[in-house]
Amino acid sequence: MPRIVGARGLDSTSAPHIENGEGPDRTGAPRSASAEGHERANAPHIASADDLESAGASRNASTGGRDSDDAGRNASASGRRVLVAGGVGIDTIVRVPSLPLPMADSIHVPAVHDYVAHTGNGVALGLLALGHRPVLLDFIGDDPQAQLIHARYRERGLAFDYLVHESGTRRSVNLVSPDGRRLSLYDGRHPDTLRMPRELYLPRLREAEHVHVSIVPWARALYDDIEALGLPVSTDLHDWDGRNPYYHDFAHRSDIVFLSSAALGEGVFDVMRSILREGRARVVVATAGAGGSHVLERDDTEIRHFPCAQLGLSIVDSNGAGDAFSSAFLHAWFEGASTDTCMRTAAISGAYACAWPGTAERSLSREELARFDQLPSIVGTERSP
Numbered sequence: 001m002p003r004i005v006g007a008r009g010l011d012s013t014s015a016p017h018i019e020n021g022e023g024p025d026r027t028g029a030p031r032s033a034s035a036e037g038h039e040r041a042n043a044p045h046i047a048s049a050d051d052l053e054s055a056g057a058s059r060n061a062s063t064g065g066r067d068s069d070d071a072g073r074n075a076s077a078s079g080r081r082v083l084v085a086g087g088v089g090i091d092t093i094v095r096v097p098s099l100p101l102p103m104a105d106s107i108h109v110p111a112v113h114d115y116v117a118h119t120g121n122g123v124a125l126g127l128l129a130l131g132h133r134p135v136l137l138d139f140i141g142d143d144p145q146a147q148l149i150h151a152r153y154r155e156r157g158l159a160f161d162y163l164v165h166e167s168g169t170r171r172s173v174n175l176v177s178p179d180g181r182r183l184s185l186y187d188g189r190h191p192d193t194l195r196m197p198r199e200l201y202l203p204r205l206r207e208a209e210h211v212h213v214s215i216v217p218w219a220r221a222l223y224d225d226i227e228a229l230g231l232p233v234s235t236d237l238h239d240w241d242g243r244n245p246y247y248h249d250f251a252h253r254s255d256i257v258f259l260s261s262a263a264l265g266e267g268v269f270d271v272m273r274s275i276l277r278e279g280r281a282r283v284v285v286a287t288a289g290a291g292g293s294h295v296l297e298r299d300d301t302e303i304r305h306f307p308c309a310q311l312g313l314s315i316v317d318s319n320g321a322g323d324a325f326s327s328a329f330l331h332a333w334f335e336g337a338s339t340d341t342c343m344r345t346a347a348i349s350g351a352y353a354c355a356w357p358g359t360a361e362r363s364l365s366r367e368e369l370a371r372f373d374q375l376p377s378i379v380g381t382e383r384s385p
Helices: 049-054 119-129 144-156 198-207 223-228 245-252 265-278 321-334 339-353 366-372
Strands: 063-067 081-085 089-095 113-117 133-140 159-164 171-176 182-187 210-213 233-236 256-260 283-287 293-297 304-306
Touching (some): 081 119, 081 198, 119 321, 198 223, 256 321, 265 283, 283 321, 283 339
Parallel strands (some): 081 210, 133 159, 210 233, 256 283
Antiparallel strands (some): 171 182, 283 293
16 A cells, blocks of 8 residues: 655545545535534545556555645635645746846846745635635645645645655746746646546545636546536636647636736737637636736627726735636636626736735735725726727
8 A cells, every 4th residue: 555644744544535436426525624614524545556557647646645634724614615626836936137137157136935836826825815615636746845835735724635746846936027027937847647546536526616727737637527517617728829739628628717818919819719619618818917807708799908906015026916816706706796896806816916925925815805995996897909
């Protein structure tokens, strides 16, 4: 049997559960805990190394666990149960004098810091801070970077189910200019053939009310089961160029699609329309950094533009702003708000994230959202080209 690890050295009685076959039914599925007394996740066994190899994982991916002992303590009883599939790693933030960097042998920079980061991390922590009950599922390493992740999730009370892979924890080196812009050097490091065992993710899907899928290769394999269970799903395509076919499943099989206009420029409007035309999306949202954001809804020919929220805060670091935007949009969507309200809520959260160094070091709370939402600078929409 493989070695079993988890938060604070948990043994096999407190490791994440993997059922045989297709997992328990909805009433028997493990449930994330919450501050209001929801049940803690049932404590199960880990799949054998042979099971993991058959799923495309290496034998060293057989080690797993769950953080945190007090997962969901910041959640509300009325919060949505969300499975966030993939997307945690470590950002090394380097503050540079300008972007692009000049050609030089060396450049002196301020102190370099490591932060728990990446897209799934930002969305999950953002949802947690807004009162929801996210569970983050992913592969990590058995390395110092993973220890930073465990410590952060125990601190925040985020439920984190994971398997350990020999390739280690994902990394990024992000260069940040004085105006908050960034250049990210991404080290995905996990093999594209790596797959999460169905016996691990299926019970998590069955207890979820919504799924947010990060664009990591193993998460793409979840779509068939997501559709079979009738679950709503969101994703973030980040800087997709509109052509790379790797992104098609994410773009065309999700109900809410976020993307960045960074690689597309004004071509983003054609891509937004094609996502609606070729897929199942109800709404497509494109972020444009300081240029605000755009939204297109199904059965609507008009793309609407929303400016950035002006919160009166200094811009420090744009790392994590897109994930903060997405989590706040989902929060408002879950509460039945209009799309315009979802966009304004998202703009507030994205702007708030830019006021803090690092990636998802501070997440917007419900109380802060209510306060910022009263500012006269939170304005409405205009028509996009």
